[in-house]
Amino acid sequence: MSEATATTTDLTRFAAQVRGLVLKMLHGLGYGHFGGSLSIVEALAALYGREVRHDPANPAWDERDYVVLSKGHGAPALYATLALRGFMPVEKLFTLNANGTDLPSHADRNKVEGVEMTTGSMGQGISVAAGIAYGLKADGRSNRVYCIVGDGELNEGQCWEAAQFIARNNLHNLVLLVDDNKRQLDGWTTDISGTANFTGKFAAFGFHAESVPGQDAEAIAAALARAREVTDAPTVLVLDTVKGAGVPYIAELKDNHHVRLDAVGKAAVAEAMAQLQAELEGADR
Template identity: 50%
Template sequence: MNEQELKKLKLLSAKIRVNVIKMLKNLGHGHIGGSLSIVELMSVLYGKQLNYDPENPQKEDRDMVVLSKGHGGPGWYSALAEAGFFNRKLLFTLNQGGTRLPSHPDRRYTPGVDMTTGSLGQGASVAAGMATGMKLKDSEQYVYVIIGDGELNEGQCWEAFQYIANYKLNNCIVLIDDNKKQLDGTTREIMNQFDIAKKMEAFGFYVQKIKGNDEAAINEAIEKAKEVKDSAVCVVLDTIKGQGIPFFETLAGNHSVKFNNDEINHAADEAIKQLEAFIGGGRL
């Protein structure tokens, strides 16, 4: 990836991040931590890696994304809006009556969403099924499944991983958002994950562990994953809940935030101001 391409991805990341903050502040609450921790990943997927057409969301040979950690929906919606699947104004209808953007993704309502998610643990199984279908059709499509580290408490994830590894579904790229926190605290406190990368290796995956806020590293890892022909593939992204906004990174209850006090609203406004200055100064 050249310098110009990387610059475009960093601008896209900033746009996705500012969208997330604006839409959740407008709503007054929402899952900001896990939405922000996948921003750079979404930027690379929609800015570089995915085969998609926003004018034809049901394109036959499209790559598919399964956001198994459905509470990160605002991060996905922001990326879809920037990719042209729908008008950005729709972001401000998040989780409101009659919206096409429910709190958790729903394939019946949102262009670009191929799988309804939110019940944690199910996305890996669905992605495995999608990848199997693609293999049976000799398709060159990929399915990217994004799984939260807290979600790995669900046994269904590990059953699906066993299946993916056994059948060497290298067209199913497993992306684990290791932001080290879940709803009620840290993953170490609630259910110690130990070394996720080593676990995935033990299950039979080719595993890469990278910094999840580095667009170049994410892109390179996906490229390497696509070169693997004889095993399942996994990328563990070392991220931070609330990634990219220091105030939200350090906020104790940053899984879901209520914009109901001056401190939080001021932090959001300052983040928006800084991100928009970066975007304005970096236009290509």
């Protein structure tokens, strides 16, 4: 493991730092993908703080692990995580969506160091992650692949075609993390596609499947560690999350996929930012 891949001992703190940066980026912009960015903060903290081999000084390091953010609209959280790990200056985060920016609202591998795939068209990331894992396994490489997919994204048939391929080829070097935040672009997932037992469904496809508290970075890190020991099946971690986690105002909005802040919203997000900062400063004392 590269020296640059030093683990983060306090994942709760790391997650709070990521969440704080996401809020600062989107509050300054006045709009953005709040809901689905905030629900994956702890997953990203566990991945980059404890699990994933990476080297910010050499993003193309041959021994790195791969993280594919299939739900590309969660890019603000990924960008914040990458910045805290040293892939870019933190100050660059505040160019999100500005004219001429290298930080578009959906993850872009051609513009952002550390992003492995350009995503945003739902359903495609899991297929690419499967291809990466298949190639690595065929070459006898030890690199691992992690793919974050949304629960609404799993409406796409392509996801299940990929799942069948992953299980059939026993890609145990691949871990899927399902952001089960119960909502998608235009409503509650249960209202649009019906109730889905994702743990049971993936298990039926041949996955080792676990349900994990999705807003608990330590629990996710422990599940990722267990996944390393599974060699007879790929692993899926179904993360029980809240869309807009950490900001009650956002979490309670009916339409919180993409939010344009009014005065009330700006004040609520500013309050959440201040609370996070106070918690971080208190922990430093």
